[in-house]
Amino acid sequence: MDFRRKSRARTVRKPEFENLEIQYPHNVALYRMPPTEDIKIHEFEELALERLKVLRIFEQASSKSLRFLSDEWKEFVNAELSREGLKGYLRLCTNSSANPSTDNTKYEHELQARRRDYISHFILRLAYCRTEELKRWFVTREMELFKYKFSSMSSADIKHFLELNKLEYSPLSEAQKDSVKDGLYESTVGQSISKIELLDFYKVHFTQVLDLVRSRRCYLNGGFAYVNTHDFVSIIAVLQLNEIEHGLQSAQKLIREVEADERIFHLLKSLHTSYTGKDYALSKQGNVPPESLDQLSKKSFPICMRNCHEYLRSNHHLKHGGRMQYGLFLKGIGVSLEDSLRFFREEFTKKIDAEQFAKRYEYNIYHNYGKKGSMISYTPYSCLKIIQENPVQDDCRGCPYKTSDTSALKVKLASYGLSSTHVQEVINYVTKGHYQLACGKYFQIMHESPVELGVHHPNQYFEESQNLMGNRTAKKAANISQRKPLKRGASDNSKTLDADEDDELWNIAETQESTYNSQQAEKSAWDEDLDLTAIDC
Amino acid sequence: MTEEVLKDEKTPKYDPSILPDMLPAYYKRLFPHKPFYRWLSYGLSEANIFANREFSYTLHDDIYIRYRCYDTQSELENDICSTCPHKIDIGAVMNTKPKNFRTTSTAMQPVQRELVFDIDMDDYNDVRTCCTGSTVCLKCWKFMALAARLLDAALREDFGFEHILWVFSGRRGVHGWVCDHDARHLDSRGRSSVAEYLQISSNVTVNGAVVARVQIGERMHHSIRRALKFIEPLFEEIVLEDQNLFGDVNGVNKLLAMIPDDMARKDVEAYLKKTNSDGSNSRTVWTSFVRYVNSLRTGAASIWTRKLKNIIEEIQLGILYPRLDINVTKGMNHLLKSPFCIHPGTGKVCVPFNCNVAAKFDPTTVPTISQLLQEINAFDDKSKSKENGEEEKSRIKDYKKTGMFKGVVVFEEFLRKLESSLKTKAIDISDQTMEF
Secondary structure (H helix, E strand, O other): OOOOOOOOOOOOOOHHHHHHHHHOOOOOOOOOOOOOOOOOHHHHHHHHHHHHHHHHHHHHHHHOOOOOOOHHHHHHHHHHHHHOOOHHHHHHHHOOOOOOOOOHHHHHHHHHHHHHHHHHHHHHHHHHOOOHHHHHHHHHHHHHHHHHHHHOOOHHHHHHHHHHOOOOOOOOOHHHHHHOHHHHHHHOOOOOHHHHHHOOEEEEEHHHOHHHHHOOOOEEEOOEEEEEOOOHHHHHHHHHHHHHHHHHHHHHHHHHHHHOOHHHHHHHHHHOOOOOOOOOOOOOEOOOOHHHHHHHHHHOOOHHHHHHHHHHHHHOOOOHHHHHHHHHHHHHHOOOHHHHHHHHHHHHOOOOOHHHHHHHHHHHHHHHOOOOOOOOOOOOOOHHHHHHOOOOOOOOOOOHHHHOOHHHHHHHHHHOOOOHHHHHHHHHHHHOOOHHHHHHHHHHHHOOOOOOOOOOOHHHHHHHHHHHOOOOOOHHHOOOEOOOOOOOOOOOOOOOOOHHHHHHHHHHHHHHHHHHHHHHHHHHOOOOOOOOOOOOO | OOHHHHHOOOOOOOOHHHHHHHHHHHHHHHOOHHHHHHHHHHHHOOOOOOOOEEEEEEOHHHOEEEEEOOOOHHHHHHHHHHHOOOEEEEEEEEOOOHHHOOOOOOOOOEEEOOEEEEEEHHHHHHHOOOOOOOOOOHHHHHHHHHHHHHHHHHHHHOOOOOOEEEEEOOOOEEEEEEOOHHHHOOOHHHHHHHHHHHOOEEEEEEOOEEEEEEOOOOOOOHHHHHHHHHHHHHHHHHHHHHOOOOOOHHHHHHHHHOOOOHHHHHHHHHHHHHOOOOOOOHHHHHHHHHHHHHHHHOOOOOOOOOOOOOHHHHHHHHHHOOOEOHHHHHOOOOOEEOOOOEOOOOOEEOOEEOHHHHHHOOHHHOOEHHHHHHHHHHHHHHHHHHOOOOOOOOOOOHHHHOOOHHHHHHHHHHHHHHHHHHHHHHHHHHHHHOOO
16 A cells, blocks of 8 residues: 655656656666567567667768768757657657656656667567678667767766666776876867866776777777776777677577567568658659650659660660569659550550550559559659669669679760769769769769768659759649549549648648558568568568 | 708808708708797697697698698697698687588687787888888888887887787788787777777878878877887988988979878978979978978968978878788788798798897898708708717707897797796686685
8 A cells, every 4th residue: 555645746657657667767778688578569560660760860860971979960860850750769869858756748758768769679689680781780770879879968877877787987086097197188089188187087998998999089008098988988889789799699599489470570571671761652743744754864863763764765665673663763753644654655565566565564554553453552662672673684673883883884874974083983882882872972963962862762862853953842832733542443633732721631641641551562562473572681 | 952052151042942842951950849839829828729729831832721720739840840831821719620610510710819910011112212122121121120119119008918029021021929818819899999099091192192191180199199209210310311212303292292282282392492402302301391391380370280280290100100901900810921931932031029129130131041951051060070970969959050049039038928927827817716
C-alpha cells in the first residue's frame, strides 16, 4: 500500500513510467544488454524504419561533406530530423532534456524516446550483421549518432553516465596537471589556453584515444595521452564501438534462428535498401508530354535516365528491366498513362508491328500505373535500387557511373558537353565508388549551380533540376494537377483544383495515398515476377 | 667457395651470380642463429610465441615460400642452412601454427607482431642531389640517420617504447623494429594511428612535381617541436651544403613549390630574382628567403602572419622529416625482411646499428658476404697455422671475427635489455600470483 500524504502535491505516475525510468536512465546508452520486453510485430517494424530514417539522415549529412559536428552539420541534421517527424531522436541528440519535476508529459515522451532508441538499435543489429559492408555502414552511422548525443551532454550528465556504466575515470589533480601543463598548452588542439586551465584532464593509455593520437590533438607522454572532457567522447566512443562490433558478431551467429520467423526474415532482409525518402509515385504538377522528353532528357534527367531515353530512341527497344526503370521514372515526372503508352508504342513500332506491341508490352505499362493486375501503382526506383542492378550486354539499366567503364563514361560525358576538367571531377568520384556523388557533381556542372545535390532518387534529381530552372513553381501557383484517385480501378479524371483552397486537402490525400502505396509496395515486394525491393544480401 | 673469391688479398668484389654458392657458408658459420632465436622467442614469455611465428623464404629464381614455422632453435637453424634462402622475411605470430593454416577450423589470424617502420632513400629522391637511384653515400645517409634518431626519440618519449632495433636494410634504407610487449600487441587500428601520428607531411602535386608539404597550424604540437630540435641544427649542413638543394634554377623552383600560395610564391620569386639570389648557391638563396619571410611574418597582418606564419619550419620539416612507408607500419601481417639477411643486389648484410650514433654508421663500409667469407677464411688459415695444422674448434663465434662484429654487438645489447625487462615482468607477475 502506498500511503501518500495528501498535503504533498505529488504527480501521479503510471507504474510503467517508473519502470521506464529504471530501464532507460540516461539519454545516452552503450547498448550492452539486449532488451527483454515483448513488442508487437508492427512496432518492431516501425521502430526499425524510424531508426533507419535517422541513420540515413546522418549518411546524407556526411555525403554533403559537412564537417562532423560543425554548426552547419548540426543545423542540417536537426532540420532533417524535425522535418521527418523524428522529434524524439532530435531531443536525445540535442539533450533538450525535460525536468521531471516540472514537465511530466515531456519527461514521459523522453523516456519513450529512449526506449525506442534502445530497442531499435538492437533490431537494426539483426538487419546489419550479415555482411562486412552492412556492418561497416551500420557501425559508422551508429558512431555518428553516439558522438552527437554524447557531445550534447553537460558535465553533470557525463558524470552520471560514467557512474551508470561503471567506468572509472577520474580527472588529474591540480598538482598532476601542473607538472604537464606546458605539454597540455602546446598540444591540446581545439581549446584555448584559458579553457585548458579550466578543463578537467584525464590521463589514459594512448590505445584508448587512437583518434586523438592519429591527428595529434593531444599531449602524449610515455604511452599516455592527456585528454580533456571534450575529447573524452573519443574514449567512450571506443567502448561503444567495441560493444557494437561485438554485438554484431554475436548477432551474425544467431541470425539463422531469428530468420526462422518469416515475418522478421522479410523485414530484415529488405531493410537496408528500403526507400525511406520521399515517395515519387505521384507527380504533383504539370503533365509532361512525350514530345518534350528529348529536351528534358538533356536538361533535367540524370544520366541513368538520359541513357535509357537515348537508347530507346536509337534502338527502338528496351528490355524489361530498362522499361521498368525508365517507365516508372517517367510516371514519376508526370507522364500520363496514355502518353506513356503512346510514347513507347511510337518507338517500339519502328521495329515491330503494333499488334505485337499491344500483345507484349502494353500490359506492362498499364500494370506500372496500377490499372491492371494487382492494381498497385508502383513507385519509381531509387538510386539505391538502381545501383544494385547488374545489367548485362544490351540491357539499358542500372547506374551508368557503376556499369560503364571509365573510358566509355569519359567519352559519354564529353559528348554531353562537359569540359575535360569537369569530366575528371566526375570521374574522381566514380573511381572511388561514390556513384551518387558523381551524379550530384554532374548535376552541379550541368546546371552551372553551386548547389551540391545529394542525389538519392532520379525523380528527386529531376525535381531539383526543374526547381532550379524555375519551371516547377511552388504549390500555391499550380493550377493544374494530375491526381490518381485512391479507389482501385477508377478511371483517371484530371481535376482542376484551385490551388489556394485545397492545399490542405491535397496534403491529406497525398499522405494517405503514399502510405497506402508504400504499404502495398511492401506487400507486393514478394511477388515473384515484379520484385521491387528484394535484394541479395 | 670459388677460387676467384679467395684470389684477391684486397676487398673482394661482390658478384651476385655466385651468391647461391656463398649462402651455405654464410648461414652455417656467420648467421647469428642463437641471438636470432633469443630475440624471437622473447624468453618464451607467452605461449607459442616462437612456434606460431610465420617465416617466409625467397629462394633462387624468386620462388617464394610462406607459412614456415618451427618449434625450436635447431629446427629453424637446420631449415635455414638446408634451404639457404636468398631472403628471409619475418611475419606475425599467428593463432595457430602457420603451416596448419589450411587445416585449422578457424581462420588464421595474427596474434602479435613487432611494430615496424621502413624508411627508404628512394622516397627522398626529390631532395637529394648527391646520388641517384640505388646508390647511397655518406652525404645522403644523413637523411636516414636523422630519420632513425627522430623516430626513435618519438617512439620512446611519446609512446613509452623501450626496445627498438634499427637495422640497415642492405642498400639504402633502414628498418625499425619495436619489440615492446604493448607494441607487439597493437592491433592494426593502433598501428595505423601510431603511423599517422608520426607522418606529418602529405604529398601534393605542384606543376607536375610531387612536393612533401607540412602544415603546422595554430599551435605547434610537442612532437613537431621536438622534430624541429633535431632538424634545425642539421638543415644547413645537409640541405644547403651537402645537397646544395637550391643551388640552381631547378632547386630554386623546388623551394618555390613548397610555398602553398600562388601570390606568395610569385612575391618570393620576384624578391629572389631582384636580390640576384636565384641560382647562385643554396646558402644565399635560403638566407634571402628567410630574411624576406621574417620581415613579413612579424609585420602587418597578411598571409605571412597567418597561413604562412610557420613556412620556414614547414619547409625544413618537409625536406628532412622521416618519410615512412606507412603501409608497412599499418599492417599486422606485413612480411618484413629479417635482420642479418644478405641483400641480393649489394651483397651487404642487413646489419643492426646503434641509433644514438647513427650519424657515425657508414653504409658504404658495411661488409658484403664475399668480404665476410674471405675474412673467415683468413682467420681459419691463421688459426690453422698457429695450431700446427690441427683445426681448433673455435670457441669464438665466427661472426665475431669479421666486419659483422659490430652489428652483432648492437644486436646483443638490444637483446640483453629486452631479456632483462622480460625477466622483471615475469618476476612482477609471479609476485602478484605468489607462485614460486
